[in-house]
Amino acid sequence: MKASLQLIRSCCDIRGNCWLWRHGVDAKGGALARFDGVVRRVRRVVFELDRGVELASQKIGARCGTVRCVSPVCAFEGTLQEIHAISSRLGRYSTHYKALRIREGKARHSKIPTATVHAVRAASSTREAMQATGLSKSWCNRLRSGMGRNTAVDRV
Numbered sequence: 001m002k003a004s005l006q007l008i009r010s011c012c013d014i015r016g017n018c019w020l021w022r023h024g025v026d027a028k029g030g031a032l033a034r035f036d037g038v039v040r041r042v043r044r045v046v047f048e049l050d051r052g053v054e055l056a057s058q059k060i061g062a063r064c065g066t067v068r069c070v071s072p073v074c075a076f077e078g079t080l081q082e083i084h085a086i087s088s089r090l091g092r093y094s095t096h097y098k099a100l101r102i103r104e105g106k107a108r109h110s111k112i113p114t115a116t117v118h119a120v121r122a123a124s125s126t127r128e129a130m131q132a133t134g135l136s137k138s139w140c141n142r143l144r145s146g147m148g149r150n151t152a153v154d155r156v
């Protein structure tokens with residue numbers, strides 16, 4: 001796409017000052033797009049266009065703390081520490097948030113299908129769970145004790 005604020009804005013959902021990117025993102029949810037054949041971080045491109053900077057030297061964070069936000073109002077140039085400080089104030093490193101991320105990661109990387117996890121937990125005994133699913137005793141015990149997978153955050 002052409003690097004223009006207007007064009008980028010038209011690819012976002014506008015929420016107050018925030019521009020929430022509707023298209024491709026990286027593994028952490030940061031907006032990415034191809035500009036003149038080069039894949040770049042959209043927030044950085046917006047920052048450079050808005051401030052008239054040729055190449056921003058530092059990292060570009062978002063004051064609102066929304067990963068998907070590429071708004072020039074929220075964007076700021078800062079060190080990793082400054083960006084982390086904002087995330088921290090917004091509770092990104094809290095135990096609760098961390099636990100959620102870990103559970104999501106486990107569910108994503110687990111080779112055991114969600115239906116099997118449910119079957120193991122629904123069984124009246126470990127032996128029954130083993131017979132129904134073919135999983136090992138240790139896996140059945142782990143799943144039944146609530147470890148290995150939290151079904152509350154399973155993706156469909």
Ligand SMILES: [Zn+2]
Nearest residue numbers: 018064069074
């Ligand atoms: Zn924002």
